[in-house]
Amino acid sequence: xxDRNTLNGAxxxxxxxxxxxxxxxxxxxxxxxxxxxxxxxxxxxxxRRAELYGYTPVVHNYNQGDExxxxxxxxxxxxxxxxxxxxxxxxxxxxxxxxxxLADAGCPMLLICGMYQLFGEYFQTIEGNRLAGINVLDLYTxxxxxxxxxxxxxxxxxxxxxxxxxxxxxxxxLGPNAKPWGRVDxxxxxxxxxxxxxxxxxxxxxxxxxxxxxxxxxPKVADYLIGTAATNRxxxxxxxxxxxxxxxxRHLDELAARAAAVAASRPR
Numbered sequence: 001x002x003d004r005n006t007l008n009g010a011x012x013x014x015x016x017x018x019x020x021x022x023x024x025x026x027x028x029x030x031x032x033x034x035x036x037x038x039x040x041x042x043x044x045x046x047x048r049r050a051e052l053y054g055y056t057p058v059v060h061n062y063n064q065g066d067e068x069x070x071x072x073x074x075x076x077x078x079x080x081x082x083x084x085x086x087x088x089x090x091x092x093x094x095x096x097x098x099x100x101x102l103a104d105a106g107c108p109m110l111l112i113c114g115m116y117q118l119f120g121e122y123f124q125t126i127e128g129n130r131l132a133g134i135n136v137l138d139l140y141t142x143x144x145x146x147x148x149x150x151x152x153x154x155x156x157x158x159x160x161x162x163x164x165x166x167x168x169x170x171x172x173x174l175g176p177n178a179k180p181w182g183r184v185d186x187x188x189x190x191x192x193x194x195x196x197x198x199x200x201x202x203x204x205x206x207x208x209x210x211x212x213x214x215x216x217x218x219p220k221v222a223d224y225l226i227g228t229a230a231t232n233r234x235x236x237x238x239x240x241x242x243x244x245x246x247x248x249x250r251h252l253d254e255l256a257a258r259a260a261a262v263a264a265s266r267p268r
Contacts (some may be wrong), residue, residue: 014201021234022056022240023055024055024230025058025072025074026047026050026057026058026059026060026064026074026075026076027059027074028059028062029077030063030077030078030088030091031063033064033080033087033163034077034079034080034085034088035061035208036078036079036211037111037113037167037212037213038211039078039079039211040156041212042076042078042112042213042214042216043059044216045219046076046215046222049219049222049223049226049252052245052246052248052249053226054238054242055230064087067092071101073229073230073232074107075099075102075110076109076110077109077209078114079112079114079115079116080115082210085118085123085131086129089131089132092118092134093134096134100134103136103205106228107229107230107232108204108205108206108215108228108229109204109206110226111206111207111208112211113168115207116137116172116199116207116209117133117170117172118133118142119133119136120138120141121133121138121139123142123170124140124142125143126144126145136202137200137202137207139151139173139174139175139178139200139207140172141170141171141172141174141178143169145169147168147171148166148168148193148209149167149266150165151263151264152165152166152184152189152190152210153184154182154183154184154199154210157182160220161220161260161264162181162182162210162214163223163260163263164208164211164212164214164217164218165210165212166189166211167211171191171194172191172195172200173192174191174197178200178201179201180198180199180201181201181207182197182199183196183197183199184198190209206239212263216256216259217256217260217263218256218260219253225258226252
């Protein structure tokens, strides 16, 4: 076991001894190889908001060759370059059955850019190399020489407008068993720049090209992940605010709204 996971295990033991009924086990998937454009901010946001709701988040940084945690309540995966994607593929397939079982059971997951692509059928690079995906999401991605980059607003049924930052050359196409997370206006590109879709959903799994990182600017999405994880584990999402927690949450939400407004107003 890596030193990092040893520390995670110790933190998990301490957390369970301190408050056995409020722990949330969160997997940060391949942070060494799949963590660009600020995607680690999603982990920080979930961890802090869970704490403010009175839970004890235990973050497991899972990298290649590490032991899979005994308990998984949420998975967060970031983006990566083609090289990073190729590096993790074999290990990802080793964990495919476990990840599929979690997705089928309603475990909340947020998968950004490169990880989003690898949760589909395949990603074919611009050089023609095909990286097989684990097929949690019914989609495939093909690399192109035109890069889609800039601030992006997508319209979702569940969360309203979601603001993020896309930076990808892969064009993703959804199959019949996937539904888009949201839709973009004519000036946005999203999955492929053609059909106005962005991201994909399956159960509580969200795949998206939204960097930013996306959760600090979109607290409704962060709260959905936390609330779903808590409900799955304990039967209910039951915030228990410590002193000052509600005030801090209001402050964070105000900052998020201001940041999202600025990002949405800036041209691509």
